[in-house]
Amino acid sequence: MKTAICPGSFDPVTNGHLDIIRRAARTFDHVIVAILTNPRKAPLFNTLERTDMLKACTQDLPNVSVDSSAPGLLVDFAREKGAQAIVKGLRPIQDFEYEWQMGMVNMQLNDEIETYFLMSRNEYSYLSSSIVRELASLGGKLENLVPPIVEQRLRQKFADK
Ligand code: PNS
Numbered sequence: 001m002k003t004a005i006c007p008g009s010f011d012p013v014t015n016g017h018l019d020i021i022r023r024a025a026r027t028f029d030h031v032i033v034a035i036l037t038n039p040r041k042a043p044l045f046n047t048l049e050r051t052d053m054l055k056a057c058t059q060d061l062p063n064v065s066v067d068s069s070a071p072g073l074l075v076d077f078a079r080e081k082g083a084q085a086i087v088k089g090l091r092p093i094q095d096f097e098y099e100w101q102m103g104m105v106n107m108q109l110n111d112e113i114e115t116y117f118l119m120s121r122n123e124y125s126y127l128s129s130s131i132v133r134e135l136a137s138l139g140g141k142l143e144n145l146v147p148p149i150v151e152q153r154l155r156q157k158f159a160d161k
Contacts, residue, residue, distance in 0.1 A: 004028040004085040004116070005078045007036050010050050011043045012150045013057055014132055016124030020089035023118055025061050032081055033058065035068035044133055044157065056149050075110040083113065090117040091125050 006021050010033070025031045035050050043050070047068045054066045069077045078086060086106065090099060103115040120127075123144075132145055136154035146154070 001030065002028045002085070003030040003032065003081065003083040004087045005032050005034050005074070005081065005083045006087050007034045007074050007077075008088075009038045009041055009043060009129065010035050010054055011041070011045055011129050012050060012132065012146065012154065013054050014124070014127050014129055014146050014150075015144065016089060016091075016120055016127040017129075018057055018147070019121050019124055020087065020118050021058060021064060022061065024087040025064050028085065028087070029063060031061075031064045031087070032083065033064060033066045034074070034077055035066070036074055036077065037069075037071040039071070045153070049153065053150050053153060057147050073109065075106050075113055078113050079110060086113060086115045088115065088117055089120045091120045091128075 004024055004027075006024055008017065010017060021031060021033055033054055035047055035054070045053070051066055051068055058064045058066065067081070074086065088099060090096065099117065103117075106113065106115055127145055132142065132154070135142060135145070136151075137158050142151045142154065
């Protein structure tokens with residue numbers, strides 16, 4: 001049984017994330033989408049809201065589950081869950097330096113957990129949660145960037161603000 005972790009902030013999940021999750025689910029027996037704390041970011045959605053959106057968006061994938069963790073190391077979370085792999089999406093240019101650094105640190109921390117990078121699909125190569133939040137905050141179109149349920153939650157979030 002090969003288990004992979006797809007970690008991230010998912011604030012909120014985008015179509016780019018979902019493409020990576022789907023592709024990981026074709027390769028691994030079980031994929032755990034893990035909402036973890038990124039100490040560099042202050043989230044817009046709380047963990048419960050992000051979990052709810054991710055569960056709704058992955059409900060058609062039987063070997064995918066959604067989990068979250070209190071602040072802690074990704075490799076410790078992966079070990080606790082019995083995962084052998086970490087799968088991350090890699091967009092051209094902007095992701096490389098940071099992801100390379102994280103991959104190296106995670107390898108130093110636990111050499112038994114392998115990091116795999118999936119190249120982001122061309123149509124999602126410019127997409128990020130932060131651009132989606134910015135667009136939503138300014139009333140821009142979100143079609144094809146996030147699933148309808150996420151668009152709805154974003155509209156609601158900014159209407160409440
Ligand atoms: O979607 P993001 O914000 O790029 O995801 C980053 C995330 C949450 C995967 C990363 O910050 C992370 O792994 N957080 C857990 C803490 C950790 O293990 N950091 C790496 C070693 S310092």
